[in-house]
Amino acid sequence: MPDDEQVMAQVREGRVEMLAVLFERYHVRLFNFFLRLTADRPLSEDLTQELFLRILKYRHTFRGESKFSTWMYQIARNLHIDQLRSRHPEIPIDDLFKEKPSTQPCPAQNAETRQEADLLAQALERLPLRKREVLLLSRFQNLKYQEVARLLECSVENVKTLVHRSLKELRRHYLDLQGGTQ
């Protein structure tokens, strides 16, 4: 199997149809990445679609100096930030990364029907964006901490600290939600 970088090199040289290979490898994972970031299914489909269009549009900027996945997630993050900006133009972008109150209904309202996965998804939603991102990238997108650090423009040690804190906070939210169901 050609690796991602070899396939992308062919796309860059004009065999744009080869992007189908990368689409098949990544589109479900990317859709889930956006879905966990935005909790909005139609928006996540649009963002995934737009991501592949941007890859096509900016294919000449992929130089093969970093891994394709790192380059792709950089575009994904930028897209998400652009989308946040367009929805909340009045809010400074840094504030969007701060903790926000959960938009989910009170757990007690529909405690009977909630499944464990739903609780966890809600707990994840309660994390501030940066903590959510770091978990999504390292746990679900299988990126090494080094790659996550490059994406978030911080040190590897910072990423590890962030993973540590995010997991603790996630666990707290999860237990809180679970307590509300009993």
Added chain:
Amino acid sequence: MNCREARGKIPDLLNDGLAAAEESRLREHLLSCPSCREEFQELSETWARLGILPEVQPGPELRRNFYRQLELERRETAAALRPSWRQQWRRFLSAPVMRMAASFLVVLAVFASGFFLGNGQKDGSGQIQRLSREKDSLQQQFSLSLLTQPSASARLQGLSLTSRLQDPDPALLKTLLAMLDEDPSVNVRLSAVDALYLFADREEVRAAITASLARQTSPLVQIALIDLMVALKEKRAAAALKKLVDDGQILPEVRQRAQSGISHIL
């Protein structure tokens, strides 16, 4: 290892992994320190629990829109970018299999030059053409040999190699089409759909793909083929899609996709 160091290493154990010696030091510490052990258990349990979040499948429109857009881009690029002979040559030489072929050619060239010198033959053009043909077919033969392997992963590798071919010969195309219809592995059949997409500008490939739709039994392959028909705007596929819509045995998702495919094609 002290507690601070140990806690700093826990994320490594969860994701990237640690060198054996370091991992064993960390585990030693965890055995002897109840507080760090508890911390580790909490974090690893939460990390593992995240695995229960299901992978959600996007709606069919995403794939359909992507392939439609890609087809448009492919046509535009093909029209705008007729690669220069220099680019084609570079691409040709950069393929790993061609590096193998190049080594093969050096050996052949040594023999050939010996032959010409030894025989005093003046006209070597026939030999050179033969060598060139051999060079062209080597890549195809290599792909073909992988495509006929009993292992599915070897066949998948063969399929991905075909993407490097500019001009596959009829035998190779025939094998690809046979794989689409008959390969026992669904993954291989799905990859055959992708591989054939690259050669879908050929009339015979389009016709064979269209005919294959009626022979497919896996819903995944059916959906991939429907998407391909839609991306190619293959009007002749409308009848095959209609058959799927009318088939009482077909999965509702496939029927729905076929139905919507018809409206996009026509």
